[in-house]
Amino acid sequence: EIVLTQSPGTLSMSPGERATLSCRASQSISTSYFAWYQQKPGQAPRLLIYGTFSRATGIPDRFSGSGSETDFTLTINRLEPEDFAVYYCQQFASSPTTFGQGTKVEIK
Amino acid sequence: EVQLAQSGAEVKKPGESLRISCEASGYSFTTYWIAWVRQVPGRGLEWLGVIYPSDSDTRYSPSFQGQVTISVDKSINTAYLQWSGLKASDTGIYFCARPVHMARGVPGTFDIWGQGTLVTVSA
Numbered sequence: 128e129i130v131l132t133q134s135p136g137t138l139s140m141s142p143g144e145r146a147t148l149s150c151r152a153s154q155s156i157s158t159s160y161f162a163w164y165q166q167k168p169g170q171a172p173r174l175l176i177y178g179t180f181s182r183a184t185g186i187p188d189r190f191s192g193s194g195s196e197t198d199f200t201l202t203i204n205r206l207e208p209e210d211f212a213v214y215y216c217q218q219f220a221s222s223p224t225t226f227g228q229g230t231k232v233e234i235k
Numbered sequence: 236e237v238q239l240a241q242s243g244a245e246v247k248k249p250g251e252s253l254r255i256s257c258e259a260s261g262y263s264f265t266t267y268w269i270a271w272v273r274q275v276p277g278r279g280l281e282w283l284g285v286i287y288p289s290d291s292d293t294r295y296s297p298s299f300q301g302q303v304t305i306s307v308d309k310s311i312n313t314a315y316l317q318w319s320g321l322k323a324s325d326t327g328i329y330f331c332a333r334p335v336h337m338a339r340g341v342p343g344t345f346d347i348w349g350q351g352t353l354v355t356v357s358a
Contacts, residue, residue: 162344171330171348172280183346215280222341223296226280 129153129218133227139235140211146203148230150216155196160220163192163201166229167212175214176201203232237261239269239331239349246355247321254317255352257331264312265289267333270342271305271316274351275327285334285342286314294340321356328353 130153140146150163158179164172174183176192179199189204203210211234216227242256257269270285284295288307295305306315314331331349334342 160338160341160343164345171332171351172345173348174344174346177335177344183344217280217344219338219341219343222294223298224282224341224343226282228279 128223129156129221129225131216131218131225131227133214133216133230135230136228137231137233139233140206141235142206142208144206146206146210146232148201148203148214148232150194150199150201150227152197152199152218156199156218156220158195160218161192161194161199162217162219164215164217164226165210165212166215172215206232208234237333237347239333239347241329241331241349241352244353244355246357249320249322249356249358251321251356252317252319253321253354254315255329255354257314257316257349259312259314259333265309268337268342269307269314270332270334270345271303271314272330272332272345273327274330278327282342283316283329285337288312288314321354323356323358326354326356 132151134149161179163176166172191202193200213229213231240258265288271283273281283299284305286293286305304317328351330351332345333347335346336343
C-alpha cells in the first residue's frame with residue numbers, strides 16, 4: 128500500500144498570503160494518478176486538482192498543483208477567506224487508493 | 236444536477252446489522268462506478284470498495300474485504316453499504332463517491348460525493 132504523508136499538519140496563514148502544502152508518497156507515482164481535495168467542516172471533500180496539475184471544473188486559478196515521483200505540492204496563491212479548510216492528497220497508482228492524513232489551513 | 240443523496244445518521248449497538256444507501260440522480264447510474272469512503276477522526280479518509288452498477292462487479296480494499304458488503308439496485312439508482320455485525324471501530328462518517336474513471340482496477344479521482352452518513356456504534 129502506498130502511504131501518503133502530508134506536511135505540515137496545520138498551516139496558520141493570513142488572507143492574501145500564499146500557502147504551500149506538501150504530500151510525499153512512499154513510492155514513486157505517475158503524475159496521472161494523483162489528486163488534491165478540499166474539505167470544509169460538515170461537508171464532503173471537493174475535488175480540486177487531478178492528474179497533479181489540472182484544476183477541476185469551477186476551481187479558481189489561485190489553486191495550482193505540481194510535483195512528480197514522490198513529492199507533490201498544492202499551492203494556493205492569495206488566500207481567500209473561503210480557502211481555510213482541510214486539504215487531502217490522493218493516489219490511485221496502485222490498489223488500494225489511499226489518501227494523506229490532511230493539512231489544515233487555518234486563519235492566523 | 237448530478238447528485239448523490241445518502242441516507243440519514245444511524246446509531247447502532249455492537250453486533251447489530253446495518254445498511255446505508257446512496258441514491259444517484261442527474262446522470263446515467265449504470266455507466267459510472269460508485270465507491271464508498273470512510274472518514275474517522277485521526278484516520279483520515281479510507282477507501283472501502285467500489286461497484287459497477289451495470290453488472291455489480293465489485294472490488295474491495297484489502298482492509299475492508301469481508302468486513303462490509305457493497306451492492307446496488309439498478310431499478311432505483313441506489314448503492315448500498317452493509318454490515319452484518321457492527322463493531323465500535325466501524326464508527327465514522329461514510330461517503331459514497333463517484334470516481335471519474337477506474338485506473339487498472341483502482342478508482343481514480345472522485346468528482347461527485349454524497350453528503351455523508353454518520354454511523355455510531357456504541358453499547
